[in-house]
Amino acid sequence: MSEQFEKLRPHLERQMALENALILYSWDNETLAPKEAMDNTAKVIGILSAESYQALVNDEVRELLRALKEPKEFDSLSSLEQCIVKKLTKSFDRLEKIPADEYRAYSELTAKAGQIWSNAKESNDFAAFAPTLKEIVTYQKKFASYTKKPDMSLYDAMLDENEEGILTRELDVFFGKIKEEVVPLLKKVVAQNDGVDKQYNIRNYPVEKQREFCRFLAEYIGFDFNRGVMAESAHPFTTNLHNHDVRITNHFHEDNLESAMFSVIHEGGHALYEMGVDDALTLTPVGGGTSMGVHESQSRFYENVLGRSEAFWKPLFDKLKDTYPDTLADVDLTQFIRGINKAEPGPVRTEADELTYPLHIIIRYEIEKMLMEDLISVEELPRVWNEKYKEYLGVTPKNDAEGVLQDVHWSGGAFGYFPSYAIGNAVAAQIYAYMHNEVNVKECLENGNLMPIREYLREHIHSFGSTKNMNELLVAMTGEPLNAEYYTKYLTEKYTKLYLS
């Protein structure tokens, strides 16, 4: 047992507990806190953020980390302790470059921003959100300028935070390939599936029934309600206090069948990841998912690869029809599968099908890059947003609520996050291509037994928490690092089979 590591332990504990509290506040703000609470609560959040900062960035921790990284000392650590030291060093090195008072002010700002965004979206008023967004962008740029490596752009520094080593250079190639292969595929598919009738989707679906069915779906894919809860919020999300307390939210629309169903499968995928982390890692700095890209790979694997397949719905479709017997009386499984996979350019990312989805991401990626390179201003965002939507998807949002205000991410300072969704799709396709060697996915789905799938992911991904990064996981699992070929191949095969053959 390393004496130095034992000295580090109380510091780890303090920072972990404070970060845990901040997660709880953030959950509470999104799901429950009353309207007028925010100004006071943001003060509390600012103070706790400053405490958390100081729990990590102090001379004692600096000295302990230095000592622990001495080769002789480092070699004496267990492999878990080594992972913790590496992870903590990374956080320390980043955080110590940001001045404490700016960190606190920024935390207070983003604590309030979620509600400001949500009000602005509700009243379709971008100008009400713009000043706050401007402040957030300014902080994000400042922080990136403090923390980035000398040869990095500001946006690269943000991307690096979300998925280490996947920067604009890599993403330009990645998205280039997608554009090259998906855009022509999409054109062909749209020409073919235009006649697919998904009118069923916008009938009346009582919220209480949706809640019940979504709860069933969560359990069906393996969400454990003894270790998790479900609530509601403006924008569905997943969070967790630790691997025995994982929380997902949903948002119900009475006139939309698919929205909440695919949200719960998506968030459920995130949740299974966190629930599956090994107990040895609980409440340590490596106790959560390893990166946003890997997280999105799990959510999108469940949502799309599984959730939008015919095999998934075969044992479930009767139950769905029984839930809404009159409303779905005229819809059969084949029509439903074609419906949930209909490729149809639209203005809203979270409602997008698998084929148009990456284009929504490319739009955001290009806009964020321009914003961080000062090529456009916050005020210009609505215009640029709509132009890009016209260019890539041929649609124009009917207003800013449906356009530039649709996503929660920027209000939380999450710049450089969107590419994770596309990376997640690619990782999911790569995993899927190899999973077949060990698990008969189709059979599992058709038999209504998803546990072997969850167990496979648990064994190869979930259990490791963040002790391995994305490419380490992928190499161990598939023999190669991230390879976008699997993704484009998956899309081409799926959509060819559905509509072009």
Added chain:
Amino acid sequence: MSEQFEKLRPHLERQMALENALILYSWDNETLAPKEAMDNTAKVIGILSAESYQALVNDEVRELLRALKEPKEFDSLSSLEQCIVKKLTKSFDRLEKIPADEYRAYSELTAKAGQIWSNAKESNDFAAFAPTLKEIVTYQKKFASYTKKPDMSLYDAMLDENEEGILTRELDVFFGKIKEEVVPLLKKVVAQNDGVDKQYNIRNYPVEKQREFCRFLAEYIGFDFNRGVMAESAHPFTTNLHNHDVRITNHFHEDNLESAMFSVIHEGGHALYEMGVDDALTLTPVGGGTSMGVHESQSRFYENVLGRSEAFWKPLFDKLKDTYPDTLADVDLTQFIRGINKAEPGPVRTEADELTYPLHIIIRYEIEKMLMEDLISVEELPRVWNEKYKEYLGVTPKNDAEGVLQDVHWSGGAFGYFPSYAIGNAVAAQIYAYMHNEVNVKECLENGNLMPIREYLREHIHSFGSTKNMNELLVAMTGEPLNAEYYTKYLTEKYTKLYLS
């Protein structure tokens, strides 16, 4: 501006933020957290409690408090600052006597105990709760032995925490008077109102309708949903993060009309108190209600003095009937008022009428006193409980879930709290006796306009937070300190009018 006080400010802020987080955890545990979360979350709570302890108990704060209490320095402070220094000194003096490690271990223990109690109650298994309760009692005794004044008993030290200066000597007199006057009154009333038919109370009341009506009641008495929320928990309670975020819970029973209705009026009374604290006090150490007794005076004033009066229901009874048109078709206002005021000895405190209620409190007071004086052991509690119920109320709980396990309080270490309910009743009666000079309560109620009542209480009690104690508030308002006469007089008049005249 005092330089010393400015130096104190960051310490105040840190402790306030940490305590705020602990409140949020406690709320979350009672209302939402999944079953298997507790062991890990309790660790987090233990760490944050230790942080909060250290934020207050340290040499710097000790030195600052000493300097601030120097007469010259103290006189230079604003009156709010003086209150803060006094309040903080009291907390400091108490807390520094408790060893830090015991404080943390105790916090972790009580964080887990709520769920252990709730499971034990659900499965009617006192033995499953007893070991935890024993540990809590041991800590409570230890802490009281550290903090009590030399001439105090352990139980007096606990009482003093809840209501400064109202110790066993005062309570023996107070409860003696109640026994002397209420027990004979109860006998007479029971003999008379035995025929009151309240069968209506145990019909079928769908939970969804109850939720809706309770929400209406909360708003009706002045609960502001922009500054508060309502949720559900095993045992109704009120808590708050600050005066702009006040939270109440309820518990619904499909076969009981009154339970949830009077709970929401009760918790609503607590909530109005916290919502009414002056904004200048928000997030300071004097930003909450001043004592448990005064808090209960507000809740029980709303629940009983207002909520069980005919004037209250006059403008509401039709709405209640419209909510359950078939179920209440055969019930008229007179019958309902007699029903909700029927004096009827029963085993459950929270379901008790105003007349038997104080007997439930006397039972708990006597038991707690014996427990803390080592006259009985934790294992003997079920037996002693049932004996006392037989003696005072002539009833025997059908099992421990309905008996000794019925209340949440002990699982949270709240010994010495129960007398606050009776003190609250007395304070409420005293306030009521004087309020008439300024507000026509009956007219307000009959007109369905409760705002003048809330404003009166806000002006004379709520706004002060804890800058004044119970007797300071009472003397300013009524010209005299707590006087139990008003309470027995109120009960005698009310029940004489209802059933004996």
